[in-house]
Structure formats: structure tokens, C-alpha cells
Amino acid sequence: MAEGFFRSKKGFTVVQNEITKDANISLKAKGLYLVIQAYISMPDRKWTKEDFMRLAKEGKKAFDSAWKELKESGYLKVHIMSDNGCWRTEYELLDEPEEGPHTLYHNADGKVTSDNLQRAEKKKNNLVSEEEKDHYPQNGTNGIKDHYPPFGSNGNGSNGYGSNGNHTNANGGNNNKDYNIKPDIKTDLSNPCPNQDVDTMGEKYSMEFIEQHYELKPKYVSALQEKSINTVKDVLYDVLNTKKPVLRVMGEDKPASVVKSRLLKLDRMDIDYAIEQYQKQVTKVHNHKAYMLTVLYQAKSQGDLDISNRVMYDFYGAGRKVNGTGGGADG
Incomplete structure (x- = not known):
């Protein structure tokens, strides 16, 4: 996901009486509001959340607390917008508080399709804990055989991008290329569960669950992302449903439970970031x-x-050399 920017305001810095007199807002949140208001009214400069975080001498924890308070009190809105197959973030500082959700998700036409409250409720309803429910129906949803075959779109292994029945890739070789995000990572995994028989697979997480949990339904996927999203869904389905106790990831044997737990904590923004790196x-x-x-x-x-690296570069790298406006205290 691209770095988020604040929507600019024109004119002089004026602290609204609404927040000044609001007894429910802490002084630290009012202070952050004042700082943001002062900077985003400056012309010819875009400001990010990380810019203001760097200005907080009290540290990240104090900043996060004030930031959260502004969102929950209705003075700060976050807009997640679809843009050419990617997502971009815009922050909006309001003169008066607005009740309701603080994070709004827009489609390519600018229409709000969901918000943080709806997504939290959906995730709560869809994420079935192991203690409450052992598994999804073996043959799919409501007894219908609608589940995906193991390892992709055919019964012999992955589709054209993955492994075949001989446990090698479709081009005849094993994947042993370095991963460019972290040089020492090796992708030694020919498929999530080598030599896995169909009978040992159980559909605990249906494809419908995966699409809902990660916001991967077709209506949320652009044409540019469709191919990559389908690969992501296949991988998530295979790994989350495997009964193998150990999976090989990044050149190491890792407990399958650890891998599954980490994947279940991802959200749509993480998946978009993964596709971007892919x-x-x-x-x-x-x-x-x-x-x-x-x-x-x-x-x-x-x-x-x-994100941390970009912030450090903006404040201590080339960004500070341009007229002394690298986004720091002297910006």
C-alpha cells in the first residue's frame, strides 16, 4: 500500500472551539490536533502520519494513544481508496467530530463500500475458533462440494504457476531463488505439503471464509490484481487446511500452527503489500x-x-537536503 497523506487545508491555522472546549478529549490529543492543523495548512507540502509521529518527543506509544483518541472521538477520519489496483490512504482532520466509523474503504468509483466497524464485525463472525468448531463441512459449505482441490485448480498439484504431481514446478525445476525482500530467505517449498494425499486434507477453512476474512471477494479485486489474488487464495487455502505438523518456510522447518497463526493475522493491506513485493x-x-x-x-x-525505513530516509536522508524541508521539526 502506498504511503498515506493528509488532505490539505487552506488558510491560517485556527483551532476550532469545538475541540478546544471538548472536555472528553485529553490535552495530548488536543495538542496533536493543533500540530496537525498547523502543518497541513502549509502550501506545497504533503504530510504523512509518520511525519507527525517523528515530532512527538514523548515517543511512539504516546503518539499512538493520541492518534487513536482523535479517531475514536470523530475528529480524524481515515480513507482507504482503490487506485489502479493498489490501495492508497488519505487522512482527514475534521473541524467538528462525526460519529460513526473512523476508517472508510472506498471502491474505484469513490463509493464507500465498508468501514472499520463492519469489517470488525464480519471478522468476528467469520473467524471460528478451534475450541468452538472443529472444522468446516468436509465437502464444502452446507454439504455442497464447493471446496477447492488441494494445492490449486487441479487434483495433481498447483496450477500452471505451482508444482505438479512430481513435486517439481511446471517448468521442471525446483524453486531455489533468493527472495529479494530478505536476501537470506530461500523458497525451498515445492508445495505447502509435499507428498500430501487428498485423504489427509480437511477443509477447516473454506474458500468462502478466506475471501471474507481477507476481503478478497471479486468485488474488492481489480482486474490487474485478479491473477495474483487467485494465487494468494490458493496458497492460503492449502496452508490453512493442511494437517502436516511441520511446514518448510524460508529454508526452515516451522510448526504448521505457527505458520497458520501468522497468516490468519494478515489483513487486506498486508496482502496488497505482499502482492506488490511479489x-x-x-x-x-x-x-x-x-x-x-x-x-x-x-x-x-x-x-x-x-515504513520505518522510509521515515528515517525522509528525515535523515535526501529529503532533508531539499531546502531543509525533510519533514522534521524545521519543516
């Missing part, structure tokens, strides 16, 4: 599903690191 790969990838699993496994932590 598409940046310039060397030939023989086993696309193994490569995609590696990218998904690293997506959340690597995405956070990338």
Missing part, C-alpha cells in the same frame, strides 16, 4: 506458490520495517 521480483521464479507463501509470511513485519 511483482517486484526480477529473477525467474519457478515455484510461484512457494514464493508467494514466503512473501505472505513476511508481509506484516516487513511492511512495518519498510
